[in-house]
Structure formats: structure tokens, C-alpha cells
Amino acid sequence: MTNENQSLVQKSVPLYPAKTKMQVTIIFFVVLGIYAFSMFWTQKEMVNGFGGALGNMYVVIEKFFPPNLSILPAIWNAMMQTIQMAIIATTVAAILTVPLAVLSAQNITTFKPLYVLTRTFLNLLRTIPDLVLAVIFVGLFGVGVFPGILALTIFSLGILAKLISETIESVDMNPLEAMRASGGNVFQVIWYALVPQVLPQFTSLVLYVFEINIRASVVLGLVGAGGIGLVLNQQLKFYNYPNAMTVILVIFAVVLIIEYISNKIREALI
Amino acid sequence: MIEFKDVGLVYPNGTEGLKNINVKINEGEFVVIVGLSGAGKSTFIRSINRLVTPTSGSLLVDGEDILNYHSGNLRKLRTKVGMIFQNYNLVKRSNVFKNVLAGRLGHTGTLRSILNLYSKEDKSLAYESLNRVNIAEKLYNRADELSGGQQQRVSIARVLTQKPKYILADEPVASLDPPTSHQVMTYLKKINKEDKITTIVNLHFIDMAMEYADRIIGMRAGEVVFDGPASEVTEKTFEEIYGRSIREDDLRGGADES
Structure with missing residues (x-):
């Protein structure tokens, strides 16, 4: 017995089998190789490297500062419009x-074709970038808030439905079984056993998507989908950098405030 | 009355859960099913409210074969058959009262239950049920604030609120300590006697089975290998049911502590 133990110690049994070690090592070097290769290529494409960026930074700062704060009242409306777009899109x-x-949650929708169909639909929805959606809707409905709201709604629907269906799939199924056993129908089972379990995550995810929507609506404004992004785009086009800087600062402040508030709400919920 | 007639169940993966079961359970009986884990106790109990569906034979509840029941009938059957689980299966984030009122789901319309429009009678019934298991003071506590024994009592209250004719209990004490286990079994026995509710309990502790059961059914590998009054059961019987000698972990103990 003691002899066996000693021989084990001397042989020093590895923590992982040799084959796993080999595989992990190979994967590590392959990934490293991909990084090295892509670094090599992007470096080649960059004209001046990082040296030029530092010089440009000075020019940019000089152009943008000081911001023209006198336009604050004028852009206030556009900012509110952006927030409204985000609120409406998130709610819908x-x-x-x-x-x-x-x-699209496998544990609730046990009828497989239906589950596969919704999953596929949501996957398709997510493949369309929000900017493309905005360009299409601006083309359809003209410049304004409405195409922006539509684009944001579809964009956030893709994210939300995916994240929430995954939350649903990870719930404790036992209470659902109990509700079924006490004679509850599908809606009662969902309302009594599923909703209480996913409600905190649901709220948290909706707030998170709301934050994303505020930022996304700025970008959408660039292609004509209303809100503060539209103003930013105009000022940049007129080379009015101090004005543009004010817009950027306002967006920065609003995003920070909203993040702070929704973080507080989320903390209280979970 | 519940009657198993040549009931068999083969799971989709080919495992035989039940083999040729013929059992008749009479009104008001307190039946304990014993057997090792994997013997088919759970499958047996879950067949009665069709949480699993046997693949052959017929299963009569109050003279009707429940094996061909569909959604509507099934709901009615489940309203009549209450169930208690090993892990209590409460909604942890909901309060005790809401959990107990969920026992009325089968009797309540979808819209009414979603809007919490329970009748006065239902609410007082729920409160009364909590009182019967001595936990009414936790009414507005969240279910996850309670201890295991308290949660199991809440789940008994939920079943009582359902006003069932039968109670199925699937390993109700497996996650509890000995004194709490005896408390829970005592409540189940009391309800069985006072309300004349036929009760079927799965247990793997032989001392508890002998203490509380009127009748013991022994199962092994999906078959009923013993069926008789608790008074006729000895340690020898259990050795036959389990197919091995009795060990200390087959006993819950602690009967005198409670």
C-alpha cells in the first residue's frame, strides 16, 4: 500500500490526460497564430500607424474645443426626441x-416545429444591423422619428426575445409542475410559476436594452432617423465642431444619467 | 377509488418504468409505497395525475379510465388529485398566501386567476388551510424565507386549498431532518383521518412507512413485489422488497424527538 502510494507520487500523475493537454496546446497556438496574422495585416493597411493618430488628436481637440454651450436650449428638444424614441421602441x-x-423557449414550447420556427425568425431578425433597418425605413417613410422608432423596435426585439427566452429556459421547472398538477391551464401555469421567476431579469434586460437604444438612436439619427443624431450629423456636415462637441457632451451626460438610474433600479430588483 | 389494471409504462428511451401493475386503492386509505430509488415509486404516483402517461393497461380513478384523458378532462382530474413534492415546488419569489391560493387554479377561470380575483371563500379557505398546518403567521413572507419544513407545510396547505379527493406525496420528507419529517408525516396522517382524503405517499425510510401507513406497497424494478397491511410487515418483508439486507440509511429515526 505504501509502496503504491510512493510510486504514484514519483510518477506525478498529471491533472489532465495527455491527449487533452495536446489538444489544448494546439488550439492555443492556432489562436495565437490567427492573432499574429491579423495583426500583421492590419498593420500593413494602416498608413501612418499610431504615430499619426497622436498628431491628429491635437488638431481634433483644437477644432472641437471649446464647445459652444449657447446652443444647449436649441438641442434640448432633439435630445428629448431621442429619449422618447428609445422609450417608445423599448416599450413596444x-x-x-x-x-x-x-x-422560443424550449422548456415551455414543447411543440418542436413552433419552437424552431420562432427561433429561426428571431435569428433572422438579429442578423439585420440596426443601421440597415434605419436606412430601409427612412427610405420607406421619409426622414423623421417614425422610421427611427421602427428600426429601434425591431432591433431591440431581436436582442430582448433572445435573452429573455434564455432566461425562461433556465428557470426552476418544479413550481411549473406543481401548478400543472393542481389543475392549472397553460396560461395559469405561466402566470403563476413562470412570471414571478423571470420578472426581475425581464425588467433588468428591458432597462439594459433601453440604454442600448439611447445610444443606437444617436447613430440612427446619422442616417436621417430623427432625434439628436440628426442634429449631430448636420453640425458635423457644416464643420461646426464646437456645436457638435456640445451635442456629444449632452449625449454623454444623458447616457451616464440613464445608466446610473437603471443600475439603481436593477440593484433594487435582484 | 383508484384501480391499476395491467398498467405498464415504457419511457421513450426504452426504460420500463412500470411492469404489469395491478393495484386497487380504496377510499380513505393511507398507502405508503416503498422501494429503492429507481424502483418506479415516482412513476407509479405520477401516473395517477398523469404527469407521466402509462403506455399500456388501464388506470381507473372513480371508475373512469384516465389514460385517454385530454386537456379538459385532465385539468378536472388534477383538480381532484392534489400533489406534494420532495422539493416543495413553491414559487420562491411569491409570498406564502399566493402560493397557497395557487391550489385553487383548477377551480378558477384563467382571467380571474390572472387578475387575482379570488372569491372570499377561496381566500378564507386558503387561510384556514395555512392555519391547519400552523403556519398562518407567515402569510405574507416570501416562500424562500422559510425553512424546508415550513415550505413543505405551505405545500400541504396548497394541496388542502385545492380540496382534493386524493393526495399524492412524492418523497415528501426526503429533504428534511428527522424531527421535521415526522411533523410533516403527522400532518399528512391527520389530514387523511380528518378529511377522509385517500393518501398515497412514496417513502424509502422503512421505519416511517411502518409507523404511518395503513397499507404498504413494495416496489422493485417497476413491479409490485409486496402489497399488504402495515401490521403484517416486518424487517424481513423489507429485505425482500429491497433485495438486500436493511442498512442504517434505510431508517429515518428520530421518532421520539418530535
């Missing part, structure tokens, strides 16, 4: 998400 998406998320 949050409502539409509920049936889609339930239908």
Missing part, C-alpha cells in the same frame, strides 16, 4: 417580446 419591443420569448 418589451410587449412583443413576451409571446416570442415564450414560444
Whole structure:
């Protein structure tokens, strides 16, 4: 017995089998190789490297500063419009998400074709970038807030439904079984056993998507989908950098404030 | 009355859960099913409220074969058959009262239950049920604030609120300590006697089975290998059911502590 133990110590049994070690080592070097290769190529494409960027930085700062704060009242409306777009889009998406998320959760939708169909639909939805959506809707409905709201709604629906259906798939199924056993129908089971379990995450995710929407709506403004992004785009086009800087600062402040508030709400919920 | 007639169940992966079961359970009986884990106790109990569906034979509840029941009938059946689980299966984030009222789901319309429009009778019934298991003071506590024994009592209250004719209990004490286990079994026995509710309990502790059961059914590998009154059961019987000698972990103990 003691002899065996000693021989084990001397042989020093490895923590992982040799084959696993070999595989992990190979994967590590392959990944390293990809990094090295892509670094090599991007370096080649960059004209001046990082040296030029530092010089440009000075020029940019000189152009943008000091910001022209006198336009604050004038851009206030556009900023509110952006927030409104984000609120409407998030709300509509949050409502539409509920049936889609339930239908694309494997543990609730046991009828497989339906589950696969909704999953595929949501996957397709997510493949379209928000900017492309905005360009399409601006083309359809003209410049303004409405195409922006539509684009944001579809964009956030894709994210929300996916994240929430994954939350649903990770719930404790035992209470659902209990509700079923006490004679509850599908809706009662969902309302009594599923909703209480996913409600905190649902709210948290909706707030998170709201934050994303505020930022995204700025970008969408660049292609004509209303809000503060539209103003920013105009000022940049007129080379009015002090004005543009004010817009950027306002966006920065608003995003920070909203993040702070929604973080507080989230902490209280979980 | 519950009657198993040549009931068999083969799971989709080919495992035989139940083999040729013929059992008749009479009104008001307190039946304990014993057997090792994997013997088919859970499958047996879950067949009665169709949480699993046997693949052959017929299963009569109050004279009707429940094996061909569909959604509507099934709901009615489950309203009549209450169930208690090993892990209590409460909604942890909801309060005790809401958990107990969920026992009325089968009796309540979808819209009414979603809007929390329970009748006065339902609410007082729920409160009364909590009182019967001595936990009414936790009414507005969240379920996850309670201890295991308290949660199991809440789940008994939920079943009582359902006003069932039968109670199925699937390993109700497996996650509890000995004194709490006896407390829970005592409540189940009391309810069985006072309300004349036929009760079927899965246990793997032989001392508890002998203490509380009127009748013991022994199962092994999906088959009923013993069926008789608890008074006829000896340690020898259990050795036959388990197919091995009795060990200390087959006993819950602690009967005198509670």
C-alpha cells in the first residue's frame, strides 16, 4: 500500500490526460497564430500607424474645443426626441417580446416545429444591423422619428426575445409542475410559476436594452432617423465642431444619467 | 377509488418504468409505497395525475379510465388529485398566501386567476388551510424565507386549498431532518383521518412507512413485489422488497424527538 502510494507520487500523475493537454496546446497556438496574422495585416493597411493618430488628436481637440454651450436650449428638444424614441421602441419591443420569448423557449414550447420556427425568425431578425433597418425605413417613410422608432423596435426585439427566452429556459421547472398538477391551464401555469421567476431579469434586460437604444438612436439619427443624431450629423456636415462637441457632451451626460438610474433600479430588483 | 389494471409504462428511451401493475386503492386509505430509488415509486404516483402517461393497461380513478384523458378532462382530474413534492415546488419569489391560493387554479377561470380575483371563500379557505398546518403567521413572507419544513407545510396547505379527493406525496420528507419529517408525516396522517382524503405517499425510510401507513406497497424494478397491511410487515418483508439486507440509511429515526 505504501509502496503504491510512493510510486504514484514519483510518477506525478498529471491533472489532465495527455491527449487533452495536446489538444489544448494546439488550439492555443492556432489562436495565437490567427492573432499574429491579423495583426500583421492590419498593420500593413494602416498608413501612418499610431504615430499619426497622436498628431491628429491635437488638431481634433483644437477644432472641437471649446464647445459652444449657447446652443444647449436649441438641442434640448432633439435630445428629448431621442429619449422618447428609445422609450417608445423599448416599450413596444418589451410587449412583443413576451409571446416570442415564450414560444422560443424550449422548456415551455414543447411543440418542436413552433419552437424552431420562432427561433429561426428571431435569428433572422438579429442578423439585420440596426443601421440597415434605419436606412430601409427612412427610405420607406421619409426622414423623421417614425422610421427611427421602427428600426429601434425591431432591433431591440431581436436582442430582448433572445435573452429573455434564455432566461425562461433556465428557470426552476418544479413550481411549473406543481401548478400543472393542481389543475392549472397553460396560461395559469405561466402566470403563476413562470412570471414571478423571470420578472426581475425581464425588467433588468428591458432597462439594459433601453440604454442600448439611447445610444443606437444617436447613430440612427446619422442616417436621417430623427432625434439628436440628426442634429449631430448636420453640425458635423457644416464643420461646426464646437456645436457638435456640445451635442456629444449632452449625449454623454444623458447616457451616464440613464445608466446610473437603471443600475439603481436593477440593484433594487435582484 | 383508484384501480391499476395491467398498467405498464415504457419511457421513450426504452426504460420500463412500470411492469404489469395491478393495484386497487380504496377510499380513505393511507398507502405508503416503498422501494429503492429507481424502483418506479415516482412513476407509479405520477401516473395517477398523469404527469407521466402509462403506455399500456388501464388506470381507473372513480371508475373512469384516465389514460385517454385530454386537456379538459385532465385539468378536472388534477383538480381532484392534489400533489406534494420532495422539493416543495413553491414559487420562491411569491409570498406564502399566493402560493397557497395557487391550489385553487383548477377551480378558477384563467382571467380571474390572472387578475387575482379570488372569491372570499377561496381566500378564507386558503387561510384556514395555512392555519391547519400552523403556519398562518407567515402569510405574507416570501416562500424562500422559510425553512424546508415550513415550505413543505405551505405545500400541504396548497394541496388542502385545492380540496382534493386524493393526495399524492412524492418523497415528501426526503429533504428534511428527522424531527421535521415526522411533523410533516403527522400532518399528512391527520389530514387523511380528518378529511377522509385517500393518501398515497412514496417513502424509502422503512421505519416511517411502518409507523404511518395503513397499507404498504413494495416496489422493485417497476413491479409490485409486496402489497399488504402495515401490521403484517416486518424487517424481513423489507429485505425482500429491497433485495438486500436493511442498512442504517434505510431508517429515518428520530421518532421520539418530535
